[in-house]
Amino acid sequence: MKQRKIGRSLGVRGQVLIGFGIFALVIVALLWVFQITLLNPFYRSIKIAEVKSVAQQLGSNLESDTLDELAGNLTATTATSILISDELGNQYVGYKLYPQQTSRLENLSRSDLRSIFEQVNLQGGTQMETYTSPFATRNGYSETILYACTVHTARGNHRLILLESELTPVNSTVETLKVQLVCLTFVMLALGIVLAFVIAGKISRPISSINESAKELGRGNYQIRFEESGAKEVSELGHTLNYAAGELSKVDGLRRELLANVSHDLRTPLTMIKGYSEVMRDLPGENTPENVQIIIDEATRLTDLVNDLLDLSKLEAGAAPLECAPFNLTAEIRTILTRYDKLADYRFPFAFVQDVEVVADRLKISQVVYNLVNNAITYAGEDKTIRLSQTVSGGRVRISVTDTGEGIPAEKLRDIWERYYKVDKEHKRAQVGTGLGLSIVRNVLELHGGTYGVESQLGRGSTFWFELTLEE
Ligand code: ADP
Numbered sequence: 001m002k003q004r005k006i007g008r009s010l011g012v013r014g015q016v017l018i019g020f021g022i023f024a025l026v027i028v029a030l031l032w033v034f035q036i037t038l039l040n041p042f043y044r045s046i047k048i049a050e051v052k053s054v055a056q057q058l059g060s061n062l063e064s065d066t067l068d069e070l071a072g073n074l075t076a077t078t079a080t081s082i083l084i085s086d087e088l089g090n091q092y093v094g095y096k097l098y099p100q101q102t103s104r105l106e107n108l109s110r111s112d113l114r115s116i117f118e119q120v121n122l123q124g125g126t127q128m129e130t131y132t133s134p135f136a137t138r139n140g141y142s143e144t145i146l147y148a149c150t151v152h153t154a155r156g157n158h159r160l161i162l163l164e165s166e167l168t169p170v171n172s173t174v175e176t177l178k179v180q181l182v183c184l185t186f187v188m189l190a191l192g193i194v195l196a197f198v199i200a201g202k203i204s205r206p207i208s209s210i211n212e213s214a215k216e217l218g219r220g221n222y223q224i225r226f227e228e229s230g231a232k233e234v235s236e237l238g239h240t241l242n243y244a245a246g247e248l249s250k251v252d253g254l255r256r257e258l259l260a261n262v263s264h265d266l267r268t269p270l271t272m273i274k275g276y277s278e279v280m281r282d283l284p285g286e287n288t289p290e291n292v293q294i295i296i297d298e299a300t301r302l303t304d305l306v307n308d309l310l311d312l313s314k315l316e317a318g319a320a321p322l323e324c325a326p327f328n329l330t331a332e333i334r335t336i337l338t339r340y341d342k343l344a345d346y347r348f349p350f351a352f353v354q355d356v357e358v359v360a361d362r363l364k365i366s367q368v369v370y371n372l373v374n375n376a377i378t379y380a381g382e383d384k385t386i387r388l389s390q391t392v393s394g395g396r397v398r399i400s401v402t403d404t405g406e407g408i409p410a411e412k413l414r415d416i417w418e419r420y421y422k423v424d425k426e427h428k429r430a431q432v433g434t435g436l437g438l439s440i441v442r443n444v445l446e447l448h449g450g451t452y453g454v455e456s457q458l459g460r461g462s463t464f465w466f467e468l469t470l471e472e
Contacts, residue, residue: 011200011204012200012203012204012207013196013197013200013201013204015200016196016199016200016203017192017193017196017197017200019196020192020193020195020196021189021192023192024185024188024189024191024192027188028181028184028185028188031181031184032181035174035177035181036174036177036178036181039170039173039174039177040170040174043167043170044167047145047165047167048128048145050078050080050165051078051080051128051145051147051163051165052147054074054078054080054082054163055126055147055149055161055163057070057074058070058071058074058082058084058161059149059151059159059161062084062151062153062157062159063153063154063155063157067084067092067093068093071084071093071095072095074095075095075096075097078165079097079165079166080097080163080164080165081095081096081097081103081105081163081164081165082094082095082105082161082162082163083095083105083108083161083162083163084159084160084161084162085113085117085159085160085162086157086158086159086160087114087117087150087158087159087160088110088114089109089110089111089112089113089114089117090110090113091113092159097166103164104131104144104146104164105162105164108162113160116148116160116162117150117158117160120148120149120150120160121150125149125150125151126147126148126149126150127147127148127149128145128146128147128148129145129146130143130144130145130146130167131143131144131146132144142166142167142168142169143166143167143169144164144165144166144167145163145164145165145166145167146162146163146164147162147163147164147165148160148161148162148163149161202230202231203230203231203234205230206227206229206230206231206234206235206238207230207234209226209227210226210227210234210237210238210241213225213226213227213241214226214241217241217245217248222245222248222249222252223245223249224245225242225245226238226239226241226242226245228242254418254419254421257435258419258435261422261435262305262309265301265305266302266305268298269298269299269301269302270298270302272294272295272298273295273298273299273302276291276294276295276298277295279291280292308436308437308440309436311367311436311440312419312436312439312440312443315440315443315444315447316443320364322360322361322364322447322448323361323362323363324359324360324361325359325360325361325362326357326358326359326471327357327358327360327362328355328356328357329355329356329357329358329360329365329390329397329399329468330352330354330355330356330390331355332362332365332366332369333350333369333388333390333399334350336366336369336370336373337350337373337388340373340377343377345384346377346380346384346385346386347384347385347386348373348385348386348387348388349385349387349388350388350389350390351387351388351389351390352389352390353390353391353392356390356392356397356470356471357470357471358397358468358469358470358471359471360448360468361444361447361448364444364447364448365444365448365468367440367444368440368441368444368445368466369399369401371437371438371440371441372401372441372464372466373386373388373401374437375437375438375464376401376402376403376405376462376464377403379403379405379406379462380403380404380405381403381404381405381406381461382404383404385403385404386401386402386403387400387401387402387403388400388401388402389402392470395469395470396467396468396469396470397467397468397470398465398466398467399465399466399467400463400464400465401463401464401465402461402462402463402464403461403462404460404461405461405462406458406459406461407456407457407458407459407460407461407462408423408454408456408458408462409423409458410456410458413454413456416438416454417438417439417441417442418435418439419435419436419439421435421438421439422435441464441466445466448468449469450466450467450468450469451466451467452464452465452466452467453465453466
C-alpha cells in the first residue's frame with residue numbers, strides 16, 4: 001500500500017519540471033496579452049497623450065517669439081501636423097508633416113477656421129476626433145487623430161490650435177511579435193527543461209544518497225556515513241542523520257558491552273559458588289568457614305548486580321516513585337559509615353558542622369551515598385582513606401566523597417555517568433562493577449531536582465559531590 005503510494009508520487013525532477021513549465025507558460029501568456037492583445041489600445045492612448053502634450057506646449061508659448069521654431073520642432077519629433085489661427089480664421093502658423101500627402105488641415109478657409117473655433121469653444125475648448133484615411137497604406141487603412149483646442153492668451157488674444165497625427169497601424173508589428181513569441185515559447189520551454197534537469201539533479205542526488213545510507217542504517221550498519229552536501233536543508237539532514245547514527249552506534253556498543261559484562265559478571269560468581277559447593281560436598285575436609293564465606297560473598301555479589309540492574313531499569317522507566325519525607329541527612333550518612341566498620345583497613349573521616357534535614361527519599365539518597373563510597377573504596381589510593389564532607393550554603397547542602405586513588409581522565413568525566421560505562425574496559429575482578437552505579441546516582445539526583453558532579457586529577461584522586469535543597 002505504502003510502496004504503491006511512493007511509486008506514484010512525483011520525483012523532484014518531475015515537480016521542478018512541472019514548475020518550470022507552468023512558469024514558462026505564464027510568462028508567454030502575459031507577453032501575449034500585453035504585446036499582442038493590448039498593444040493597439042496602449043499605442044493609441046500613448047499617441048493621444050502625446051498629441052495633448054503638443055497642444056499644451058504650443059498653448060503656453062503662443063505669444064513667444066520662438067513659437068514658429070517650437071512648432072517646427074514638434075512636427076518633426078512627434079510626427080504631428082500643426083495649424084494655429086485666431087478666432088477670425090487668420091492663420092499664424094502652419095506645419096505639415098508630409099507635403100505630398102493630403103491633410104485635413106490643408107485648404108481650410110478663414111470661415112472654416114472661424115466656425116471650427118466657435119464649435120470647439122461651444123464644446124468647452126477642446127475637441128478630438130479620429131477618422132480613417134481614405135488612402136490605404138502598406139499596412140492597411142491608417143487612422144488619423146484630429147485634435148482642436150481654443151486658448152485665451154495672457155494678452156487677451158484668442159487662438160485655435162489644430163493638430164493632426166497619424167496612428168500608424170500596429171498590425172505588422174503584432175505579426176512580427178507573434179512569430180517572436182512562438183520562438184520565445186520554444187526557447188523558454190527548452191531552457192526550462194534543461195534547468196529543471198540540472199536543478200533537480202543537484203537537489204535529488206544527495207537525497208538519494210542519504211536514502212541509500214538510511215537503508216543501510218536500518219539494516220544495522222551503524223558505521224554508515226551520510227552525505228553532508230547539496231542544499232542547506234539537505235546537508236543539515238545529512239548532518240542530523242550522522243549524529244543519530246553516531247548515537248545509535250554508541251548505544252549499540254554499550255548494549256554489547258553490557259551483555260558481555262553482565263554475562264561475565266553473572267557467570268563468574270556462579271562458577272565460584274558451584275565449584276566451592278562441589279568441593280565441599282566431595283571433600284569433607286574442605287567444609288571450612290572460609291569456603292562458606294566465599295560462597296556467601298559471591299552470592300552477595302550476584303544479588304548486588306541483579307539489584308543494580310533492577311533499580312536502574314525501574315528508575316529509568318519511572319516505575320520507582322519518590323517517597324519523600326524529611327530526614328536527618330547527616331545522621332543517615334553517619335549510620336551508613338558505621339556499616340563499613342568491618343573494613344578495618346579503611347578510614348572514613350566525615351567533616352560536618354551541624355546536622356541538617358532534607359526532604360527526600362531516604363532509601364534512594366542512601367543508595368547514592370553507598371554507591372559513591374563504594375566507588376571510592378574500589379578506586380581508593382594507598383592511604384585507604386575516603387574523606388566525606390558536608391557543607392551548607394545558599395539553602396543547599398553539599399555532600400562530597402573524596403578518594404586519593406588513580407583519578408579519572410578529563411575526557412572521560414562526562415561519560416562515567418552513562419549507563420554501563422567503565423573507564424577501564426579490561427574486566428578486572430578486583431574492580432567489580434557493571435558501570436551502573438553512577439548512572440543510578442545520576443537518575444536518583446535528577447529525580448530529586450538535585451545537582452551532582454565530579455572533580456578529578458589523574459593520579460591524585462577524585463571528589464564526587466551532590467547537592468540537595470535544605471528543608472526550611
Ligand atoms: P562501576 O560499577 O564500574 O563502578 P560506576 O557507574 O559506579 O560503575 O562508575 C563508572 C566508572 O567511573 C567506573 O567504571 C570507573 O571507571 C569510574 N569511577 C567511578 N568512581 C570512581 C572513583 N572514585 N575513582 C576513579 N574512577 C571512578
